Amino acid sequence: MRYTTRVEDGIRFVDTDPRGTGAVYLLVHGLGGSLEQWIPVIGLLSPAVRVIAVDVPGFGLSRTRRGDFDLASAVARISDLLRRLGVGRCVVVSHSISCVVAAGLAAARPDAVKSLVLVSGALVRASEIAQNPFLTLRYPRLGTVVLAQFLAGIAPAPKILLKALASSATLRAVTLWPFVARPASLPTEHLVESLTGSGSLAVLRILLTANAIDYHGLLSAVEQPVALVIGDRDRLIVADDIARLRKIMNVTRVSVIRDCGHWPWLENPAQLAQLLTATE
Template sequence: MRYPTRTEGGIRYLDAGPESPTGVTHLLVHGLGGSLEQWTAVVDELRPTTRVVAIDIPGFGHSRTRRGHFAVPDAVRDISGFLDARGIDRCVVVSHSISCVVAAGLAAARPAGVTKLVLVSGALVRASELAQHPGLALRDPALGLAVAAQFAAGVVPVPRVLLTALAASRLLRTATLWPFVASPTGVPTEHLVEALSGSGSLAVLRILLSAHSIDHHRLLAAVEQPVELVVGDRDRLISPSDVARLRAIMRVTRVSVIPDCGHWPWLENPAELAALITSPERA
């Protein structure tokens, strides 16, 4: 379903679900070139039992600007101010893909306020190195193509009418969605159109051009909170070696693998993703 959104402190957001008995809110942070709409199906699953807040990272979604301004420190500051304004003192931050750096910055800035990170498709160690040093694509052309597809897809906003046409065509789905999902023709049409309706921003191009100056390793290593990873078993950007390397950087307490899933679990299997986000760790 569609949710009403509001804007506070320059942050567009939706706020749904009851207050948790523990006082913990689930904060959903979209990925590269996305918007809070990508989480719609996950919010449907979460809101009966927990308070969930999804936001547009400043510079993305409906808050995108013509020049595509974006910087990680600015985003962390603005989101932190938003949490203060909304009275969100304790939250689990759930991020997708490269927004793991924003989530990490937020966790480091709010050590008492962020209780845990859930990085969905966020074990991007090799992909981040390739973005900083494009020449590495010569060693791994398949990864290079997948990374290039992610950036290219995130730059240009796509009108809803074109998204509807894409969703209606098996050929167009297969041609455009193969880098992102395991089964392009298996995604429900209504989820596809809604999730991508706010996507595209020139901020993606700015991130690519400034990738060399983003210390991905340092940002992740600064996180003291426990970290859970959720990975699709057919994600073209993430390998077991990426997960192993991230374990060496962060305090990873659980790794969950969603079968028959690519880089977009929030679109391919929102019910299982929601269950993993809220499930307690096993002893």
């Protein structure tokens, strides 16, 4: 399903109900992604709720050749967009490391953010490795997957490659193993569309300046209730991540998607959409 995108203040976004009726969900894509990653989920959510999905400034069609990205600026611009769209209270749904964008928005706009849903966002140990790569020597498997996540997000994926992935189980198995539980048998009907627009040099900038992002501080500043959605085979989330996150956030619900990796929006969008509406 295709949606008409709009651009305001350089932010490209989809708004499924500009009239502003009903509950509102703001969807924030993950590292190197674009709003297209949410298209399957938007289609499942939009009959019941208003869905706004954004290209985080610096990513998607707002990416620049230099890879410009500033977390505080991104949060401020998304906050301004919510004001212009007349959003009073919303559920902010983020994927992966964009939990820091969601957390920054929740702390800055408690009037506008009702709650958070962190999808694949329990990345306590992974964030520590990103900030201190020498920890890879202690956790080599996790460190390898963290590096793969960053490297995969740097360059835009050519449409010809995405089509090749959709048609070849072998190619998916070779390239997508860090991201999904079963790459060879991954449902491919949304693969090309969901990964279109992904890739940005901003990913490299974030990797090189990871120490400047206060992951723990940003998340601990959130006062709103937080729901976690994780895949049981997510290679980026280790056993004690959830326990550690509970100590710094008001985690009220943990939902597990079975036989799923780091990309539930692609691997099982129907169950993800069901879990999201259950938080309302």
